[in-house]
Amino acid sequence: MRKIAPKEPPFLPYGQQLIEEDDIAAVAQVLRGDWLTTGPAVAAFEQALCGVTEAKHAIACANGTAALHLAALALDLEPGDRVVVPSVTFLATANAVRLAGGEVVFADCEADSGLMEAPQLAEALARAAAAPGRPVKAVVPVHLTGQCADLPALAALAAEHGTTLVDDAAHAIGSRYREAGGSDRPIGDGRLSAMTTFSFHPVKTIAMGEGGAVTTNDDHLARRLQRLRNHGMAREPLEMQNRDLAFDADGSVNPWYYEMAEVGLNYRVTDIQCALGLSQMKKLERFTSQRRRLADRYDRAIAALDPLVRPIARSAASRPAWHIYPLLIDFDAAGISRAQVMKQLSAAGIGSQVHYIPVHLQPYYRQRYGALDLPGAQAYYARTLSLPLFAAMDEEDVDRAVAALSQVLGHTQP
Structure with a gap:
């Protein structure tokens, strides 16, 4: 009997609508x-x-x-x-x-x-x-x-x-x-x-x-x-x-x-x-609750990658309805560029994105206002990478994304 190859999981984009x-x-x-x-x-x-x-x-x-x-x-x-x-x-x-x-x-x-x-x-x-x-x-x-x-x-x-x-x-x-x-x-x-x-x-x-x-x-x-x-x-x-x-x-x-x-x-x-x-x-509460659950799962899963990978700092002034799930990654310590991480994640079926390039660095604004030194914005930009987060995901998707990131960074999760 011919053995049927296991079906590959679908590509996980960084964000996606849930239309029912x-x-x-x-x-x-x-x-x-x-x-x-x-x-x-x-x-x-x-x-x-x-x-x-x-x-x-x-x-x-x-x-x-x-x-x-x-x-x-x-x-x-x-x-x-x-x-x-x-x-x-x-x-x-x-x-x-x-x-x-x-x-x-x-x-x-x-x-x-x-x-x-x-x-x-x-x-x-x-x-x-x-x-x-x-x-x-x-x-x-x-x-x-x-x-x-x-x-x-x-x-x-x-x-x-x-x-x-x-x-x-x-x-x-x-x-x-x-x-x-x-x-x-x-x-x-x-x-x-x-x-x-x-x-x-x-x-x-x-x-x-x-x-x-x-x-x-x-x-x-x-x-x-x-x-x-x-x-x-x-x-x-x-x-x-x-x-x-x-x-x-x-x-x-x-x-x-x-x-x-x-x-x-x-x-x-x-x-x-x-x-x-x-x-x-009409589904806002369901969607936001699911995004919060997924973000909590991410927080627990990436703890194994600390201090190389950390969640962004949480604001005490907020109860967020998470739109994206950004991480802070020490790419220098990991010995790999952000572009390489994104390409290897994509090859593993995991989408990612960067939110955002600081706007003061854009050519139009540099030409209009000159070079600005905004160290906090530049430090955030240098480390940030957003992993998939949307309401149609489940916790297994989170685990798959973190496992792929761990492998790309050369870590083995316990």
């Missing part, structure tokens, strides 16, 4: 209906996001980058206005400031967590104050990996310096920050931030294909964000300036009429995307 039959049914229902874009599914998704974050308003948009850009535009940045952004983040956080006409002040980060905390923010504010130019108008902390920065401390420092706080929670839907009294609050609740931005890219905890949102408790900002995502158009009677054109003889706005008082963009999101997002949002 009810998600597919929700999208199909929209496709069979009358609305494909800016219809009832958008409003329902925004309401659900308000429920999760406890914010007063949620404005859904095309993607996480659009959310950041809308928030930056709503700040009314004037040319030369400066915004503090941590260097360890994705390009979009800084780029949104530039697209809105502002200048970026890069802040350093904690070397073992990648988070911009109060000491790094204080240093960036002092550096900005010592340089010529306009004041710092806003601060944009990033809740990296799903861990929350110390939001109360950052908000207090921002208020002390008269700046607006807008937090980038692209990684942190479902994460909770710790208030001064010790209780947990959902990220995006608007208590300490003027606006919070989210992303619903497929590798995030909630997937919409592409999608984003801004939450706020400010009525004026909410209306402004809604206009900006739709070309700057307004149809409400109180916003009409050309009154002779806007109103019919009975005093109502002409049914075809709209006005544009400022330039906006087409950052609308579709009912198709929001139907998927709404279905996924």
Whole structure:
């Protein structure tokens, strides 16, 4: 009898959406209906996001980058206005400031967590104050990996310096920050931030294909964000300036009429995307709980590789809904480069990624602002590597990933 070779386990990517039959049914229902874009599914998704974050308003948009850009535009940045952004983040956080006409002040980060905390923010504010130019108008902390920065401390420092706080929670839907009294609050609740931005890219905890949102408790900002995502158009009677054109003889706005008082963009999101997002949002607790279980399993499994490999430092100010699982690896001590580790992991069926190249090192920003010495950001970048983490994984997948890493680094697990 011919022996059947054992089936190879599937490749384990660093991140992946979990789409189930009810998600597919929700999208199909929209496709069979009358609305494909800016219809009832958008409003329902925004309401659900308000429920999760406890914010007063949620404005859904095309993607996480659009959310950041809308928030930056709503700040009314004037040319030369400066915004503090941590260097360890994705390009979009800084780029949104530039697209809105502002200048970026890069802040350093904690070397073992990648988070911009109060000491790094204080240093960036002092550096900005010592340089010529306009004041710092806003601060944009990033809740990296799903861990929350110390939001109360950052908000207090921002208020002390008269700046607006807008937090980038692209990684942190479902994460909770710790208030001064010790209780947990959902990220995006608007208590300490003027606006919070989210992303619903497929590798995030909630997937919409592409999608984003801004939450706020400010009525004026909410209306402004809604206009900006739709070309700057307004149809409400109180916003009409050309009154002779806007109103019919009975005093109502002409049914075809709209006005544009400022330039906006087409950052609308579709009912198709929001139907998927709404279905996924109902599973947020299950998804975040599974990601926490997997992260705990990783923590236990990689303990055998200490001190060569360690988890990132945990923030006492956060109860994270883990988006990714990054490690800190001493590649020099291991005698192997990060590129070699990634290639060998891939050959073993394990995906990995680096989050992120510090943005201040990018050619555009080096040319604009010159060389910056941000040792914490650079130390974090030099050691970080993200292993697979997504809701469809199980603990055996974690063990397989750690076993592959152990083998690549020349260690044998007990």
